[in-house]
Amino acid sequence: MGMSKTGLVLEGGGMRGMYTCGILDVLMENGIYLDGMVGVSAGIAFGCNYKSRQAGRALRYNVRFAKDRRYSGIMSLLKTGNYYNAHFAYKLVPTHYDVFDYNVFEDTAMECYAVCFDVNTGKGIYQRLDRVNNDFFEWIRASASMPVVAQPVEVGGRLLLDGGLADSIPLEFMMSKGYERNVVILTREEGYRKTAEHGMWLMKPLLRKWPKVIEALERRPAMYNRQLQQVREQERKGTAFVFRPLKPLDVSRTTHDAQEMNRVYQQGREEALQRLEELKKFLSDEPQPTHEQQ
Secondary structure (H helix, E strand, O other): OOOOEEEEEEOOOHHHHHHHHHHHHHHHHOOOOOOEEEEEOHHHHHHHHHHOOOOOHHHHHHHHOOOOOOOEOHHHHHHHOOOEOHHHHHHHHHHHHOOOOHHHHHHOOOEEEEEEEEOOOOOEEEEEOOOOOHHHHHHHHHHOOOEOOEOOEEEOOEEEEEHHHOOOOOHHHHHHOOEEEEEEEOOOOOOOOOOOOOOHHHHHHHOOOOHHHHHHHHHHHHHHHHHHHHHHHHHHHOOEEEEOOOOOOOOOOOOOOHHHHHHHHHHHHHHHHHOHHHHHHHHHOOOOOOOOOO
């Protein structure tokens, strides 16, 4: 039997992604590196540090700049149209304040994809990230640019927004790339179901230039809930190992509270440590079809 590839699938969710960081840091501390990864929104913005092997980095800079107006906030939104300041967060932080290790990122063999949404076609774009060049952080910024609180990002000749509009949990994508087994990190607890987006009445006039974005927002709950179902099916088959917060993270997507970030991060760490042996067993076994659990 050929060696099977194991992938990592990272959901977004703004600062709920601190839970993901906690898990990824435990993986790194235990030398657990998978063959490929795909991240959506905060999933790739924080998850890229897994390929560059920088445990602790995502928590560190988010705590450090939590209350810094240059990094994020209403002032940035009003001045630039972006709640997270594009220049500060995506240009200065990774090159000056908490340097992203692009050498390690480029030398690590792991395949890495960012999911974005093309506002003109309404389709998902899966951008492979190999080189840390000028476009690198723009792809990541695009993936994490939520409608209304961020402007579409022009990169690769396209106008892009948050990947979650196209594909919130890109497990199917990884399977299509030949990853037979996947570790999936969700940021919503067991039993969560997405209902209609809040404030659609408010968003519609703001997004009238981008009808495909409105359509995607309207379709999103059904798509998301279907993807949760898919994840569960793969979990039952024994081809997916799924982390879901054991209790709701209860944190705002854009919290500025460092204590809250730490709390969510610690929850991720604890849950990863509790299941470390189970994860190692999953990674060491060749995928086997399991009997359907009731």
